[in-house]
Amino acid sequence: IVSPGETDHQHLRFNPLRGSWILVSAHRMKRPWQGQIERPPEENVPRHEPTNPLCPGSRRANGEVNPKYESTFMFDNDYPALQPDAPDPGPGDHPLFQAKAAKGVCKVMCFHPWSDITLPLMQLSEIKTVIDRWAELIEELGPKYPWVQIFENKGAMMGCSNPHPHCQVWASSFLPNEPDLADGHQRAHWKTHGEVMLVEYARQEAVRKERVVVENEHWLVVVPYWASWPFQTMLLPRRHVLRLSDLTAQEREALASIMKMLLTKYDNLFEVSFPYSMGWHGAPTGPYLQEDMSHWQLHAHYYPPLLRSASVRKFMVGYEMLALEQRDLTPEQAAERLRNLPEVHYKDKAK
């Protein structure tokens, strides 16, 4: 296999979940950067801002007033990309003009009543409550929809338009591209090798160690061998688990703990509230609840855009959009940097 020390020459690596390749060109980090500089995230977010529609007691766009919630709070997205009642467009009149119906619901979930807090700075018990709500969402929306996408866009750089800590849930009547790829490739691996791809992968990484960022009894965080974003990680259970709703109380506690550790390291990397998009991929639901989905393993993806500093990001443009994704440091280098960072948040240390 490619030696982790191989940083002077490029090579390709295979992403077995997507069936695609990435280009690792670690020597590129040497080039000077004269391009776009990102603004640092707003540091002085007020704890409570009555005009912010996500705050307790605020009025939202549809006229509803939020309860004075003290923990998590869930509501229907006021501008949903998926609505339950969209008409069927019909199959199209030509093989090059194909359309399909899309129905669904979009919800927003606030993590905490305060606007000036983020997951890594929350208490373990508060993070555990978020995890319990996620599991409930799978139970509540799963029977009706084949796919329930839980995701968090964190930071303005990742299109997040509200500083209040929150995630979103978009449940759909169809299996979207990415989970469809993950389903097909996990299924094929199961058939060919008689093992669950990501259970075997976690087992391998736990032994190989060089891409492990943080681990505990129940969970493992690695920079995947095939990561495309500089500090991309994957969060994996050690046990074979299909969906968030299958996690035991102990596993949820351990998940809260490892999330706090990972996100603390992320914030510590450049001493900034680290932007990312993250989301959960578990076995599809809806009609799939009736099928044997043993080839699936629950996992979360973290996709952070920063590359060199709090203000210099990786641009996935040009060659990446038209040919294939290219990374400027090896996954092993990224994992080592994250692994060596303190597990105490720089803001807590400063206190």
Added chain:
Amino acid sequence: IVSPGETDHQHLRFNPLRGSWILVSAHRMKRPWQGQIERPPEENVPRHEPTNPLCPGSRRANGEVNPKYESTFMFDNDYPALQPDAPDPGPGDHPLFQAKAAKGVCKVMCFHPWSDITLPLMQLSEIKTVIDRWAELIEELGPKYPWVQIFENKGAMMGCSNPHPHCQVWASSFLPNEPDLADGHQRAHWKTHGEVMLVEYARQEAVRKERVVVENEHWLVVVPYWASWPFQTMLLPRRHVLRLSDLTAQEREALASIMKMLLTKYDNLFEVSFPYSMGWHGAPTGPYLQEDMSHWQLHAHYYPPLLRSASVRKFMVGYEMLALEQRDLTPEQAAERLRNLPEVHYKDKAK
């Protein structure tokens, strides 16, 4: 097929080049935007800046001095992601840890000696020269490499770190993901339907009209039925053409003209130098030069990030990264807006 007037409910559309789906949720444009505001591009770029390594007569990172070029100018990228002599990493010791050799070259091509000009403001004859150089690149690098990716990152928002008008060429010893998908899907269409997918597509769009942005005797620009970026376009020849190097002199002149028209409309949309990544996809080269590649049709993709204004972009994050790409206006709405824009550049008009 989906009525172009269908803007109140979401639906899915199929991208036959990638074999993936996109979600069209045009009603989402109604939501207010409180997220990140982009900086406008630098308006006062000096025509000549001796410290800019892309300018005529400048010294580059490797110590070489650029000629005092008066037209286009090509040189090897001083920080190449692909090098000709990278060692073979070997096949890997486990099916989940697969690597492959990657060799290649990266070049930069300046379009013009001036830093304060862009393609839409250049003379037709100057654009024609750029096209001739592109065709030469395919002839020069094609025999050695299966894929020659010509692409332009325009604007700081698209990761471009130098305001001097230029594009890049990355030629590789492998067929990257995106052209590999395009190859497979065009090949399958050819087998199933006995016609060239994109020749038939251009013919259909020329009749349907609703997604056409601009056209001339030899070329057609459409917002593809399956576009994911708000103002994404595809540039297609009407004749069946495999590669840039196969274009006749007349077709190259018509291409210069249609590029100038498209890019003028792009700049006119928000009265700003419009950022984008663009690139050419023609039939693969190298060993493929010996094969029948009739299923291929040459085309260029333009991927511009702006959505609402010069300072509000589309974020392809969260749901898009984890599930599938979602657009906030229909391709027909985008085409209509571009189609109705003047063909005289706002900067020329002001004179």
